[in-house]
Amino acid sequence: MPVLLELSGVSKRFGGLEANHDVSFTVEEGQIVGLIGPNGAGKTTLFNCISGFFPPSSGTIRFAGQDIGGWPAERVLRAGVARTFQVVRTFAEMTVLDNVMIGAFARTNRTAEARERALELLAFTGLVAKSHAFGSDLTIADKKRLELTRALATGPRLLMLDEVMAGLNPVERTQAVELIRAIGERGVTVLLVEHVMEVVMPISDHIVVLDSGQKIAEGLPTDVVRNPDVIAAYLGDKYRPAEETA
Amino acid sequence: MSTAPGQSPRRWQWLLLGALGLVALVFPLLFERGSWLNIAILVLLYAALAQAWNILGGFAGQISLGNAAFFGVGAYTSTVMLDRWNVSPWLGMPVGALVAAIFAVAVFFPFFRLGGHYFAIATIALGEILLVLFSNWGYVRGARGITIPFVRGPDRRPTDSWAYLQFNDSRVPYYYVVLGLAVLAFTVAIAVNRSKLGYYFRAIKNDQQAARSLGVPVLRYKLIAVAISAALTAVLGTFYAQYLLFIDPETTMRLELSVLIALVAILGGVGTIIGPLLGAVVLIPAAEISRGQFGGSGNTLDLVLYGGLIILISVFQPNGLVALSSRFRRRREAGPPAGTRHEPGEAPLVGAPGGNH
Numbered sequence: 383m384p385v386l387l388e389l390s391g392v393s394k395r396f397g398g399l400e401a402n403h404d405v406s407f408t409v410e411e412g413q414i415v416g417l418i419g420p421n422g423a424g425k426t427t428l429f430n431c432i433s434g435f436f437p438p439s440s441g442t443i444r445f446a447g448q449d450i451g452g453w454p455a456e457r458v459l460r461a462g463v464a465r466t467f468q469v470v471r472t473f474a475e476m477t478v479l480d481n482v483m484i485g486a487f488a489r490t491n492r493t494a495e496a497r498e499r500a501l502e503l504l505a506f507t508g509l510v511a512k513s514h515a516f517g518s519d520l521t522i523a524d525k526k527r528l529e530l531t532r533a534l535a536t537g538p539r540l541l542m543l544d545e546v547m548a549g550l551n552p553v554e555r556t557q558a559v560e561l562i563r564a565i566g567e568r569g570v571t572v573l574l575v576e577h578v579m580e581v582v583m584p585i586s587d588h589i590v591v592l593d594s595g596q597k598i599a600e601g602l603p604t605d606v607v608r609n610p611d612v613i614a615a616y617l618g619d620k621y622r623p624a625e626e627t628a
Numbered sequence: 629m630s631t632a633p634g635q636s637p638r639r640w641q642w643l644l645l646g647a648l649g650l651v652a653l654v655f656p657l658l659f660e661r662g663s664w665l666n667i668a669i670l671v672l673l674y675a676a677l678a679q680a681w682n683i684l685g686g687f688a689g690q691i692s693l694g695n696a697a698f699f700g701v702g703a704y705t706s707t708v709m710l711d712r713w714n715v716s717p718w719l720g721m722p723v724g725a726l727v728a729a730i731f732a733v734a735v736f737f738p739f740f741r742l743g744g745h746y747f748a749i750a751t752i753a754l755g756e757i758l759l760v761l762f763s764n765w766g767y768v769r770g771a772r773g774i775t776i777p778f779v780r781g782p783d784r785r786p787t788d789s790w791a792y793l794q795f796n797d798s799r800v801p802y803y804y805v806v807l808g809l810a811v812l813a814f815t816v817a818i819a820v821n822r823s824k825l826g827y828y829f830r831a832i833k834n835d836q837q838a839a840r841s842l843g844v845p846v847l848r849y850k851l852i853a854v855a856i857s858a859a860l861t862a863v864l865g866t867f868y869a870q871y872l873l874f875i876d877p878e879t880t881m882r883l884e885l886s887v888l889i890a891l892v893a894i895l896g897g898v899g900t901i902i903g904p905l906l907g908a909v910v911l912i913p914a915a916e917i918s919r920g921q922f923g924g925s926g927n928t929l930d931l932v933l934y935g936g937l938i939i940l941i942s943v944f945q946p947n948g949l950v951a952l953s954s955r956f957r958r959r960r961e962a963g964p965p966a967g968t969r970h971e972p973g974e975a976p977l978v979g980a981p982g983g984n985h
Contacts, residue, residue, distance in 0.1 A: 434839070435841075464842075471838035473830070476834060484827055536843055
């Protein structure tokens with residue numbers, strides 16, 4: 383599989399605080415990759431660097447052969463990288479359909495075409511019945527689903543989801559996992575940020591683990607959960623001997 | 629406002645609009661002389677100015693208290709061209725719109741870096757700075773202002789001239805000119821509202837970070853919004869200069885004018901198409917009539933009444949006068965919530981978007 387996204391030596395400093403230090407990994411086209419780590423590991427910061435919300439302090443980010451490090455968000459999006467937010471950012475005073483149309487307008491200037499594309503994706507994500515509800519009236523699960531639909535409407539090659547599972551109940555989580563699988567089957571590469579390991583493990587082809595801003599492990603889900611550094615990062619140093627797997 | 633069963637609310641909105649249009653067309657025939665025609669002209673002028681403001685402040689959510697600057701630029705551009713080179717205001721009008729749009733983009737480029745309230749404060753400063761500059765600028769005759777010379781007929785008496793947009797016999801032609809300009813402003817607003825521009829403006833108003841994440845070039849679209857707003861405002865500035873046949877910095881650029889433009893749109897209903905018209909229809913006659921009835925002898929009772937009206941609207945109709953219509957509608961049919969009924973994607977013709985549901 384060709385490499386779609388390649389980070390090498392990416393660091394991000396805020397004054398004296400280094401949120402990301404020398405992070406390198408690659409995402410192959412068609413994969414679902416989980417980016418995990420405890421709270422404060424620097425996952426969201428890394429997301430913001432890739433999606434153009436912050437410029438990285440050093441290192442390079444290559445996407446589909448282009449160096450996108452430091453590009454503004456809208457340009458990164460047009461290159462084919464879409465993202466959602468950890469804290470949902472639904473357009474509250476707009477309908478569900480209008481929310482998704484904003485995404486669709488990234489690929490067309492025509493209102494009718496944007497509407498058609500939005501309805502098609504709402505049908506795919508199962509929100510079409512709520513097309514005319516306002517963003518502010520949705521449950522948290524539906525808001526997350528809407529953000530995902532909206533991001534998908536921009537026609538990305540890489541979809542980056544920032545903690546889509548957080549705040550969902552077990553049933554909603556199962557639905558979300560199914561949806562992410564279905565997105566993967568449409569040929570979209572997915573980079574998934576989560577701090578809850580058990581939701582990422584079953585759907586990820588590859589896992590990258592961050593702790594304190596650095597990559598501490600990478601590999602197949604089954605290998606990563608046995609990695610002593612990963613267990614220590616999640617459970618504390620006294621569990622380092624790795625007597626049990628998570 | 630009752631409708632036959634089965635008729636969509638959209639249909640009676642259009643009927644209402646048609647009736648309004650008819651009234652607007654025959655109005656001058658009924659009130660050819662006197663202050664009513666003057667009030668009608670001012671209503672249309674402010675409805676159009678408020679709609680121009682609405683594109684920037686209502687759709688895109690960028691509250692400007694400096695739109696009088698664009699009004700002044702429009703008035704001065706056409707008037708200086710007329711005064712110095714005898715160029716018809718019909719040519720000065722688009723030139724003024726272009727100058728205002730370029731000026732707006734240049735000035736608002738840094739303004740848009742300011743967050744929240746500081747943006748609004750900067751727009752106030754813009755208007756005030758321009759006022760002081762023009763008051764001291766000899767080329768445009770400073771604070772003394774510019775008097776537009778009469779167009780005279782063969783008998784040396786002031787006469788009407790469509791070519792020079794000046795009417796001395798009757799004000800009726802002014803009425804039809806400003807009616808045309810108001811239709812222009814509303815047509816532009818409707819077109820913007822339905823297009824990608826309108827969607828992107830609303831996304832920017834709702835959440836700029838989310839808009840960026842979906843590929844909206846936020847700064848560029850804000851600049852487009854201010855350019856459209858400025859150009860339309862400037863066109864009306866030219867009209868106003870020709871209507872008064874005299875301009876000075878005070879009449880065309882004062883802060884009160886900027887505030888009134890915003891106020892008409894806000895009290896009418898921000899971000900809706902019909903709001904600016906409603907606001908103008910209520911506020912402008914209220915201001916003019918109370919000034920006529922109570923404003924003499926400097927007792928400012930008119931301002932007390934006018935201020936009282938503004939307070940009443942903001943207390944009882946915080947979403948603007950358009951929200952009254954959804955109140956009626958809800959009472960008439962206890963059907964689905966008012967907010968879900970308008971066509972997706974467009975700000976409703978009547979009724980606040982997203983409010984009252």
